[in-house]
Amino acid sequence: MNIIANLLNQTEKIDFLFPQNFEQLMNDSYFDYDKFEWFLYYVFKFDKNVDVRKIGSKGKGDGGADLILSVPQPEGGRLRIGIQAKYWKNRVGTAPINQLASAKARHDLTHLWIITTSDLTTDAKEIAESLDIKILRKDDVINLIEQVKQKHEEEIVKTGESSIEFLPLKKSKEKPSQEKGKQKKVDSSSQDDLREELRKLRINISKKNKLFPVYHVFNNETLDILLEQKPSSLKELENIPGIGPVKIKLFGQDLIDFFKNTDSEDPLEKILKEERIKISKYNRITIDNVYNDEMLLNIIKQKPKTKEELLAIPGFDDKRLEIFGDYLISLLNRLY
Numbered sequence: 001m002n003i004i005a006n007l008l009n010q011t012e013k014i015d016f017l018f019p020q021n022f023e024q025l026m027n028d029s030y031f032d033y034d035k036f037e038w039f040l041y042y043v044f045k046f047d048k049n050v051d052v053r054k055i056g057s058k059g060k061g062d063g064g065a066d067l068i069l070s071v072p073q074p075e076g077g078r079l080r081i082g083i084q085a086k087y088w089k090n091r092v093g094t095a096p097i098n099q100l101a102s103a104k105a106r107h108d109l110t111h112l113w114i115i116t117t118s119d120l121t122t123d124a125k126e127i128a129e130s131l132d133i134k135i136l137r138k139d140d141v142i143n144l145i146e147q148v149k150q151k152h153e154e155e156i157v158k159t160g161e162s163s164i165e166f167l168p169l170k171k172s173k174e175k176p177s178q179e180k181g182k183q184k185k186v187d188s189s190s191q192d193d194l195r196e197e198l199r200k201l202r203i204n205i206s207k208k209n210k211l212f213p214v215y216h217v218f219n220n221e222t223l224d225i226l227l228e229q230k231p232s233s234l235k236e237l238e239n240i241p242g243i244g245p246v247k248i249k250l251f252g253q254d255l256i257d258f259f260k261n262t263d264s265e266d267p268l269e270k271i272l273k274e275e276r277i278k279i280s281k282y283n284r285i286t287i288d289n290v291y292n293d294e295m296l297l298n299i300i301k302q303k304p305k306t307k308e309e310l311l312a313i314p315g316f317d318d319k320r321l322e323i324f325g326d327y328l329i330s331l332l333n334r335l336y
Helices: 003-009 022-027 033-045 094-106 121-130 136-158 188-208 220-229 245-259 267-285 293-302 306-310 318-335
Strands: 051-054 067-072 078-084 111-116 134-136
Touching: 022 136, 022 188, 033 067, 033 078, 033 136, 078 094, 078 306, 094 111, 094 121, 094 245, 136 188, 136 220, 188 220, 188 245, 220 267, 267 293, 267 318
Parallel strands: 078 111, 111 134
Antiparallel strands: 051 067, 067 078
């Protein structure tokens, strides 16, 4: 038995548990500001061409930059990107921007980025823009989490194991409804579980039909639409973008069988989810930039009839109102 060879061939696990979604990143006690920095460190380290350094340590100063990326350029030389990571629920003010700016000369940086789980105040945005600092917000962090999941799936398909491990999702305890006819609340934990099961099915389909890499089965956007519509027939699958006749013939029935036992949705919830997809396509924005599941439930609960009432929905901002507010209010008034 060649023990050394076996050990060398083992996948080297990363000593870090990655979040499965943004809500888990923000709310699970495992994560804090330092773990957020390590999350970014490992994400950028997946690119073998990029040298990543984490500056300072927990509780100690970092000189204005939490991470430094050294990125080789085709024409020669390297970019040096200084990153300030802000694991905040509130908006980031001007002080971190000024600290990041001061790190440019100290660390010989060519570019500056700030990555936050929230957003910046108006003053902070103005300073960042004037200093040519790239701003990455919540949606960008969500995209990074999705890229980690994609890499995990690709490693599983390629070798049967992955260097990436995820923090388990906590099961929420459902309380029985005491009010007949009460609006059924979507269990976000159950939805996350369903998403992970569909991802596993995608891996199995990839292996079974030799479709590599795994997103050739269907990409994450199609996965989200499948979860929204939960098709119950091959005919309904024809309306899912990214699922054509060849794929329906190959694994269409696998998808139908997968959704066969899922709970039926409230009719109003189903309509709003279908409209969310339409609004997303028409305006060329992501589904979450229309309204996420939590906002959808609040819309059903609060039943806004004016744009002012719609703006009172947590997370519904002026930009959304400008893009599709009139359309949504018109739709809601017809539904109510």
